[in-house]
Amino acid sequence: MIQHHPGDELLLPLAAGRLSAGQALVVSTHLEGCADCRARLHTLQALGGALLEEVEPTALEAGAWERTLQRIDRPAPVRVAAAVEPAAHPALPDGVRWPASLRGCRAGAWRWMGPGMRYARIVAPHDPAASLYLLRIGEGRSLPRHTHAGIELTQVLCGTFDDGRALFGPGDFDAADEAVHHQPVVQPGATCVCLAYVGARMRFDGRIASLIGGWIGM
Amino acid sequence: MGQVRPESTPPADRPVRLVFGHVAAVSSAAADRRMPTDDEINAWMRAVAEAADRPAFAALFRHFAPRIKGFLARGGADEALAEELAQETMVALWRRAASFDPARAQLSTWLYTIARNLRIDHHRRNAGTADLPDDWDPEQQPADAHLTPDELLLAAQRERGVQQALAALPPEQARVLRLSFFDEHPHARIAQDLGIPLGTVKSRIRLAVTQLRRILERTQA
Numbered sequence: 518m519i520q521h522h523p524g525d526e527l528l529l530p531l532a533a534g535r536l537s538a539g540q541a542l543v544v545s546t547h548l549e550g551c552a553d554c555r556a557r558l559h560t561l562q563a564l565g566g567a568l569l570e571e572v573e574p575t576a577l578e579a580g581a582w583e584r585t586l587q588r589i590d591r592p593a594p595v596r597v598a599a600a601v602e603p604a605a606h607p608a609l610p611d612g613v614r615w616p617a618s619l620r621g622c623r624a625g626a627w628r629w630m631g632p633g634m635r636y637a638r639i640v641a642p643h644d645p646a647a648s649l650y651l652l653r654i655g656e657g658r659s660l661p662r663h664t665h666a667g668i669e670l671t672q673v674l675c676g677t678f679d680d681g682r683a684l685f686g687p688g689d690f691d692a693a694d695e696a697v698h699h700q701p702v703v704q705p706g707a708t709c710v711c712l713a714y715v716g717a718r719m720r721f722d723g724r725i726a727s728l729i730g731g732w733i734g735m
Numbered sequence: 736m737g738q739v740r741p742e743s744t745p746p747a748d749r750p751v752r753l754v755f756g757h758v759a760a761v762s763s764a765a766a767d768r769r770m771p772t773d774d775e776i777n778a779w780m781r782a783v784a785e786a787a788d789r790p791a792f793a794a795l796f797r798h799f800a801p802r803i804k805g806f807l808a809r810g811g812a813d814e815a816l817a818e819e820l821a822q823e824t825m826v827a828l829w830r831r832a833a834s835f836d837p838a839r840a841q842l843s844t845w846l847y848t849i850a851r852n853l854r855i856d857h858h859r860r861n862a863g864t865a866d867l868p869d870d871w872d873p874e875q876q877p878a879d880a881h882l883t884p885d886e887l888l889l890a891a892q893r894e895r896g897v898q899q900a901l902a903a904l905p906p907e908q909a910r911v912l913r914l915s916f917f918d919e920h921p922h923a924r925i926a927q928d929l930g931i932p933l934g935t936v937k938s939r940i941r942l943a944v945t946q947l948r949r950i951l952e953r954t955q956a
Contacts, residue, residue: 524936525944533916534851538859560948563894565851566844566914566940567901575808578818582796585822586789589829643859 519688521548522554525561527670527692532561533574533653537645542639543670543714547690600721603634605653607637610708619712624651631726636735639712648715648734654678654703662700667717669693676709678702759786771798777837784832792829799843800825811919812854820857824850839891893951900950908943915940 530536606624627635633655677686680699782791804821918924
């Protein structure tokens with residue numbers, strides 16, 4: 518049962534096409550598993566349709582119709598969609614699907630970031646600079662206590678963590694900003710894998726954690 | 736292929752006759768000046784999908800292309816880009832007409848999502864940083880609502896009331912929603928327009944969307 522969903526302040530810009538690519542990927546990954554949020558997005562897209570109907574029409578250039586007819590007479594370009602799963606991606610625990618929203622993204626190998634903790638960089642071809650990561654954290658392990666200079670979006674793919682505010686399990690989504698100072702602790706039972714977008718550097722409390730965070734670019 | 740009949744602007748001055756299967760619909764020049772009904776729009780779409788009917792396409796072009804251009808221009812696109820994407824959206828309508836299902840969405844919403852995705856794709860390709868593979872599909876992101884048939888039915892019912900719900904919202908909340916679609920930097924603009932700190936914009940957006948949903952639920956109860 519999904520308990521935590523993206524707020525309308527994220528779904529509305531997604532519907533409006535104004536959410537940055539990195540953030541859109543994490544929210545889209547949540548939508549894959551959440552029918553409620555898909556229905557919410559549907560309503561907000563209908564708002565786009567309603568605005569399209571009420572906007573002041575702007576005359577097209579002379580010849581626009583003829584040019585459009587010429588274009589529809591040309592054969593449509595054939596597009597073969599990319600496979601959902603990249604040829605190689607960091608292994609996920611059994612039973613965890615590779616998010617379809619990451620189609621076309623490159624994924625690096627799992628790298629060490631601390632005892633029981635690994636990360637893999639995700640590069641979106643349409644926004645290569647976006648800080649997207651998969652995090653894999655073992656049972657009982659925790660990320661160092663930190664806050665954020667910007668927004669941090671997290672979608673749980675498997676496992677459960679408790680960051681002192683709430684429990685986040687499979688399918689749950691979290692948005693944290695500078696007001697949140699937390700230390701996610703993975704609960705016993707399963708390894709936790711999350712897709713995370715880090716809008717600006719995390720600010721770790723400890724000096725060594727800061728060093729590692731800076732080193733891997735988090 | 737490639738033989739283009741000298742058709743001029745979408746014929747606004749002559750009757751448009753649509754024939755497909757055993758259904759025929761005729762609209763006149765006088766009728767074209769009012770808003771087409773959902774039934775007319777859906778009949779035109781069927782004619783395009785099933786019979787590649789050009790007069791029906793012309794009627795759709797006449798209604799929607801200037802609105803798509805106006806929408807994009809209001810959203811910050813310059814004249815040339817708005818023109819190009821409006822034409823491209825209509826080409827997509829022609830090619831994908833068969834995938835449009837009036838039970839699942841209104842055509843205006845369907846066209847809105849196509850125009851939006853084309854705009855996102857355009858900006859990504861022009862950002863200079865993007866290294867898009869050949870098989871990149873502009874339709875794949877952001878994820879559109881993939882709903883089950885039951886969910887779709889409910890969503891489609893809700894969708895029909897959105898225009899009225901928007902009109903029923905307090906002006907300030909309707910403004911928050913409009914700016915979210917039309918402004919390139921909606922948060923800053925909303926803060927400025929409403930004279931509120933940037934930090935409280937998020938809660939205003941939530942409030943406006945919550946109100947919209949409340950009105951939709953009330954009218955459909």
